[in-house]
Amino acid sequence: MLAATVAMSHAGAQAPSTEPAAPAAAVRSTPAYPDPYVPPAMRKPMRDYSSGPTLLRxxxxxxxxxxxxEADQDGNGMLTRDEARKAGLGxxxxxxxxxxxxxxxxxxxxxxxxxxxxxxxEARSR
Known part of the structure; x- marks a missing residue:
């Protein structure tokens, strides 16, 4: 029985796969924490920059x-004072x-x- 199980496991390992092999870069993933030597109690989740002040700006x-x-009426990429006033850009x-x-x-x-x-x-330096 043991011999049959071993033979089947070797046969399965040698059978060609129909799925394409994943590139080596796809197999590696970035670690959740860049430094694995930081104790779990001191780990902070990595900052998600998909929200926050950078995104808002x-x-x-x-x-x-x-x-x-929209205010640039003549389409030259420049605004005059009159164009700004007409567009409501006070x-x-x-x-x-x-x-x-x-x-x-x-x-x-x-x-x-x-x-x-x-x-x-200037506002930050005050």
């Missing part, structure tokens, strides 16, 4: 970009002179983004 920027593009209209550092009379989305980042950094 990204979503806010995407909405602002959409509003910026913040942009109010701070237009600060955003338009080159005094060109129009601003790009990158100009607006730079201004917002500068304001955030």
């Amino acid at each position: 990204y979503q806010a920027m995407q909405k602002l970009k959409k509003r910026f593009d 913040f942009v209209e109010k701070n237009f002179d600060h955003i338009d550092t080159g005094q060109k009379g129009s601003i790009s989305f990158d100009d607006l983004k730079s201004y917002l980042i500068q304001r955030r950094e």
Whole structure:
């Protein structure tokens, strides 16, 4: 009986598989904790960046970009003070002179983004 079981297990191991072999990278998985030597009581779950402040900032920027593009009536990628006012972008209209550092009379989305980042950094330093 033992011989039959061993023979069957060897026969099953030698039979070709109909499923494609998984690549070596797919077999390896990332560990739940990067350092296996950290005691379980001290382990913290890895941070999930699918939510939180980074995602919120990204979503806010995407909405602002959409509003910026909708306000750009002539499609040149720049907003004038008049276009900002007509689109109801009061913040942009109010701070237009600060955003338009080159005094060109129009601003790009990158100009607006730079201004917002500068304001955030100034607020943090207070």
